Amino acid sequence: MSEKVLMKGNEALAEAAIRAGCHHFFGYPITPQTELAAHMSKRMPKIGGTYLQAESEIAAINMVLGASAAGIRAMTSSSSPGISLKGEGISYMAGSDLPALIINVQRGGPGLGGIQPSQADYWQATKATGHGDFQLLVYAPSTVQEMVDLVSDAFDTADKYRMPAMILADGMLGQMMEPVVLPEEGAKKPVEKPWAASGHDGKRTHNIINSLYLTPDKLEELVKERFERYETVKKNEQRVEEYLVDDAELVIVAYGASSRVSRGAVNKAREKGLKVGLIRPISLWPFPVDALRKAAGHVKQMLVVEMSMGQMVDDVKLSIDCRVPVHFYGRTGGMIPAPAEILGEVEKLLK
């Protein structure tokens, strides 16, 4: 096993992508994500890859589209306002069945907002990244090590189902350093992509990568076919971590940065003899409905904690058909809740 090193989340995401065989990065700087692009700019020339700082976010995502269409493992990264700009290109990629990795190191919004950590792009990531009927794979790491592990998995799953994947991180995870073990460099073999527009030497009919279908019945058929694929994804790709859920009367549901704070609150609650657990969605799409339904069978209530005004809370309610009361606690605008605040909410609910 390789050595444990101390790395910033942003740098770890970049290095993990390189080691997952991504040698083509197209980006545009924005706080709090910039170290990711900076790391790519240092590393890519050394391994014969591409680091390209585009003229805008829109250009960068369309370069990813082009690279992916040619069968290349490609990625881009940005933070909230930049992801909004990429929305159009992401929709085009989904409509063209192209895999790629998009990283969002979220900051406070709306508008230019602020540069401190936030989770207010949940709706955007899971429901409305761009126009049209489509989904992205969305992963929410909560540690720097998990960021590393999920990068590789996100690329592989995106290739498997031919759809774009997003890692939804935030400024706290991007900026913090934790020990990580990185996978070996060069261990990852490229995936065969017979659908790619990468030249055919006259040996087969040419492949067309396209999202324009002017005949409605043809377009409907394609979208329906894509949604059948999404059903398989929903069945096979749910990811979740459960912590002290079995005997819990109340479970906190939180992802990413807020799940770390919530875990601290769960530990403090347990010290006080309160039966509290944590469900941490790792895949936000597909949402881990199975774990939530199971928990709804024995817990009395749920508390969703987010660094937003409450977005994932909708999916929690839908997952369990409101079988138990679902409460919400959130901070927004770049504020990070303290464990004591969350514990206060838990104690109020258990009174």
Added chain:
Amino acid sequence: MKDLNMVFAGFGGQGVLFAGKVAAYAGLLENKEISWLPSYGPEMRGGTANCSVCISDEPIGSPLVTAPNVLVAMNLPSLDKFINAVEPGGTVILDSSLIDKKVERTDINVYYVPSSTLAEENGVSGLANMILIGKLFHEVCMAEGDYGFCKEETLDKAIQKCIPARKADMLEFNRKAVKLGAEQ
């Protein structure tokens, strides 16, 4: 060990983020759970900078330290900002050559180290941060007690890990600064 929740704060350029990184690396090398979180707001672009460092036997929840049990302060605005947040019984180590104020709280341990002056006088100018690290490790991290987690040679290894190869000639100066701090 008991959880160490530390804040390192000062002006940009004084090396508070570096000092925090050294402490974090020492934790890593001692097989502890650790986290390091910098301030990255407008304050980084001139003005005060700080970082939170957590060292624990258990996985770290929030890496943001709001109630530190160790505060290393390298200027007055940083001391003023964090002094009331320090947990009772906590430790404060400050650069007394830049902060000419005494701490009024009596429920915490305060060490006044004239680190900037000491650095100038001993040919290690710019390494006031490492003088304070020397003091911190001598009094807390390498001391007997709830918060002692580190061996002397581990600190030295941590410093080696944090100094980039192109600045390898700085290692001896850093060692000297740490030793100076420990002797205060």
